[in-house]
Amino acid sequence: MVGLKDVAALAGVSTATVSRVINATSPVNVETRDVVEKAIRDLNYRPNRAAQMLKMQTSQTIGVVVNRFDSPYFGAILEGVDQALRGVGFKTIAEASNETEKGQIDALASLSARQCESFVVHADAVQEDKLVELLQHYPTAVVVNREVPGYETRCVKLDNIRAGEKAAEHLLQMGHTDIATVTGPLHLNEIRDRHTGFTSTLEKHGHALNPDLIYRGNLSPSGGYSAVNELLDANTSATAVFFHNDMMAAGGMQACYERGVHVPQDLSFIGFDDLDFAQFMNPPLTTVRQPMREIGAAAGQLAHALLGPDFDASATLRPFKADVIERASVLNKTIKN
Amino acid sequence: MVGLKDVAALAGVSTATVSRVINATSPVNVETRDVVEKAIRDLNYRPNRAAQMLKMQTSQTIGVVVNRFDSPYFGAILEGVDQALRGVGFKTIAEASNETEKGQIDALASLSARQCESFVVHADAVQEDKLVELLQHYPTAVVVNREVPGYETRCVKLDNIRAGEKAAEHLLQMGHTDIATVTGPLHLNEIRDRHTGFTSTLEKHGHALNPDLIYRGNLSPSGGYSAVNELLDANTSATAVFFHNDMMAAGGMQACYERGVHVPQDLSFIGFDDLDFAQFMNPPLTTVRQPMREIGAAAGQLAHALLGPDFDASATLRPFKADVIERASVLNKTIKN
DNA sequence: CTGTTAGCGCATTCAC
DNA sequence: GTGAATGCGCTAACAG
Numbered sequence: 001m002v003g004l005k006d007v008a009a010l011a012g013v014s015t016a017t018v019s020r021v022i023n024a025t026s027p028v029n030v031e032t033r034d035v036v037e038k039a040i041r042d043l044n045y046r047p048n049r050a051a052q053m054l055k056m057q058t059s060q061t062i063g064v065v066v067n068r069f070d071s072p073y074f075g076a077i078l079e080g081v082d083q084a085l086r087g088v089g090f091k092t093i094a095e096a097s098n099e100t101e102k103g104q105i106d107a108l109a110s111l112s113a114r115q116c117e118s119f120v121v122h123a124d125a126v127q128e129d130k131l132v133e134l135l136q137h138y139p140t141a142v143v144v145n146r147e148v149p150g151y152e153t154r155c156v157k158l159d160n161i162r163a164g165e166k167a168a169e170h171l172l173q174m175g176h177t178d179i180a181t182v183t184g185p186l187h188l189n190e191i192r193d194r195h196t197g198f199t200s201t202l203e204k205h206g207h208a209l210n211p212d213l214i215y216r217g218n219l220s221p222s223g224g225y226s227a228v229n230e231l232l233d234a235n236t237s238a239t240a241v242f243f244h245n246d247m248m249a250a251g252g253m254q255a256c257y258e259r260g261v262h263v264p265q266d267l268s269f270i271g272f273d274d275l276d277f278a279q280f281m282n283p284p285l286t287t288v289r290q291p292m293r294e295i296g297a298a299a300g301q302l303a304h305a306l307l308g309p310d311f312d313a314s315a316t317l318r319p320f321k322a323d324v325i326e327r328a329s330v331l332n333k334t335i336k337n
Numbered sequence: 338m339v340g341l342k343d344v345a346a347l348a349g350v351s352t353a354t355v356s357r358v359i360n361a362t363s364p365v366n367v368e369t370r371d372v373v374e375k376a377i378r379d380l381n382y383r384p385n386r387a388a389q390m391l392k393m394q395t396s397q398t399i400g401v402v403v404n405r406f407d408s409p410y411f412g413a414i415l416e417g418v419d420q421a422l423r424g425v426g427f428k429t430i431a432e433a434s435n436e437t438e439k440g441q442i443d444a445l446a447s448l449s450a451r452q453c454e455s456f457v458v459h460a461d462a463v464q465e466d467k468l469v470e471l472l473q474h475y476p477t478a479v480v481v482n483r484e485v486p487g488y489e490t491r492c493v494k495l496d497n498i499r500a501g502e503k504a505a506e507h508l509l510q511m512g513h514t515d516i517a518t519v520t521g522p523l524h525l526n527e528i529r530d531r532h533t534g535f536t537s538t539l540e541k542h543g544h545a546l547n548p549d550l551i552y553r554g555n556l557s558p559s560g561g562y563s564a565v566n567e568l569l570d571a572n573t574s575a576t577a578v579f580f581h582n583d584m585m586a587a588g589g590m591q592a593c594y595e596r597g598v599h600v601p602q603d604l605s606f607i608g609f610d611d612l613d614f615a616q617f618m619n620p621p622l623t624t625v626r627q628p629m630r631e632i633g634a635a636a637g638q639l640a641h642a643l644l645g646p647d648f649d650a651s652a653t654l655r656p657f658k659a660d661v662i663e664r665a666s667v668l669n670k671t672i673k674n
Numbered sequence: 675c676t677g678t679t680a681g682c683g684c685a686t687t688c689a690c
Numbered sequence: 691g692t693g694a695a696t697g698c699g700c701t702a703a704c705a706g
């Protein structure tokens with residue numbers, strides 16, 4: 001390993017001088033600087049970050065914990081965080097948590113041991129009290145897509161209740177009153193919130209959701225597939241179904257193809273997320289768009305802002321809004337003829 | 338920051354002893370060990386990785402450079418690398434390169450400065466001579482999905498030529514002889530290889546590709562969309578088109594919907610990659626599957642193996658094979674009736 | 675402007 | 691079985 005002292009030796013100066021030219025931390029004679037720079041190039045010297053971190057007690061990096069890497073959802077968050085931080089000279093490093101509580105806590109610890117100064121963590125699997133502990137323990141951590149009571153200023157998330165409401169409103173507006181839904185695991189509070197928003201506005205409009213028409217999905221295609229098969233087997237009068245994510249909607253659509261039921265003529269679909277492929281489905285999927293990239297970027301900015309003493313919490317409170325993206329998977333029954 | 342010495346002080350022992358109980362590096366009296374462990378817990382002590390790295394000159398982590406995080410392609414690679422390494426106690430850290438030569442080189446340097454011991458790098462934008470330099474400079478780096486002459490043992494990739502051949506064979510086998518293709522940027526050698534394999538087998542079978550039917554795409558939906566529009570405008574007799582990735586196939590399909598041309602009745606589609614959504618398109622997309630997760634895992638293993646002195650290069654030479662996944666987007670003209 | 679020095683937190687000899 | 695001392699590569703006083 002080539003170190004500062006090797007450069008110093010070659011350049012015939014002290015390590016301090018080399019350090020100075022590298023970090024431009026104080027003026028250096030032009031000639032000596034040139035000599036040093038040449039030595040650096042010749043030796044292909046790279047500062048040892050471990051030593052820098054140890055010395056400076058800082059790393060200019062923020063760590064993000066995601067459930068897994070191969071997911072459009074987490075990919076977008078990561079990309080958002082990275083974009084936001086790149087601008088302020090920070091690095092992003094990510095670790096996958098395996099979707100378990102232990103994995104999420106361990107990943108945070110691991111990132112912390114790596115001297116990350118700040119964190120954005122997706123902690124959907126950790127118990128709330130444990131999460132509060134974590135938030136206390138890591139004062140610069142921000143959690144994405146979950147709200148922790150007492151720590152609202154350190155959460156950046158979608159307004160899932162409102163998002164659920166919008167899904168319901170859209171369906172209602174298109175003339176549907178007999179509606180089914182395929183949720184996700186109800187222990188996730190983003191799912192609960194969406195469900196709450198959805199059911200409450202249906203109720204409010206006098207079309208309360210039939211409990212038999214609530215299917216519990218697994219957030220992957222298979223869940224949508226089997227839910228739709230059950231729904232179709234049950235021979236209900238439902239004309240539309242709200243899926244808590246696009247993956248399940250895709251699975252559900254496949255079930256429809258196989259059974260020859262047409263979307264949206266026979267059954268309308270509204271998804272959630274607006275993943276890339278939603279627009280390429282046939283029919284293109286109407287869905288509730290969740291701005292994951294923006295959420296990631298906001299989380300990154302917040303995590304960075306938390307580092308400064310001049311942190312203004314007030315500006316970060318508003319949750320993100322979802323929007324329904326109208327495409328062609330829900331039938332407009334109001335112009336039925 | 339709570340350090341070794343704080344623990345030592347609380348436990349009434351020396352830092353050496355604390356270090357010993359943490360790393361189980363030499364026997365410690367049972368009682369003292371208990372005392373130390375309690376102190377560690379009470380103080381919530383975490384070893385400082387920066388210091389460990391500095392001292393031990395090792396980090397047990399491998400760095401991977403991807404173009405971007407929000408891509409199913411890179412997500413799968415990352416996931417594969419991570420899975421392979423998790424098993425051997427290594428950590429994975431990733432950095433995004435922005436798809437530029439400079440970005441890719443810088444990312445590698447940045448990861449190296451972080452004391453990553455090994456690397457897997459997607460370096461599609463760097464010039465070959467520069468890449469050779471890099472490979473020399475970072476003797477433990479492995480490159481994915483690109484072959485560098487002289488460094489074949491450190492490349493893990495798909496056999497793109499064979500993959501292109503398979504695409505052609507499938508189309509031929511289904512009775513298509515009048516074929517178009519939408520490639521990607523031809524400066525990428527994976528694209529060139531696929532194209533070579535594709536055109537050569539078409540030629541070999543006496544159905545050489547009409548140069549007018551070669552469209553240069555951008556690997557994203559828009560590229561497929563405009564290519565198909567051009568193709569349709571040109572009013573050719575082509576009955577099938579090979580897209581160099583699924584994204585472009587999706588864009589192309591959209592163009593078809595809009596113009597009322599039916600896939601596969603009017604025009605057959607074969608894609609490349611087998612992204613998640615391919616099966617959910619309508620019709621489900623026939624495509625050439627590229628096992629990215631496996632490629633990532635193999636790259637991770639190679640990167641790790643490179644660290645050991647007992648490295649056997651011979652086992653890692655065979656490139657990965659692609660397979661065509663038959664779904665419903667190519668018409669079987671041989672049973673036309 | 676430049677050199678000398680002292681740690682950052684830790685693992686590891688070497689004595690005991 | 692345990693403690694004292696050393697140095698990994700670097701930056702930041704402090705002198706000159």
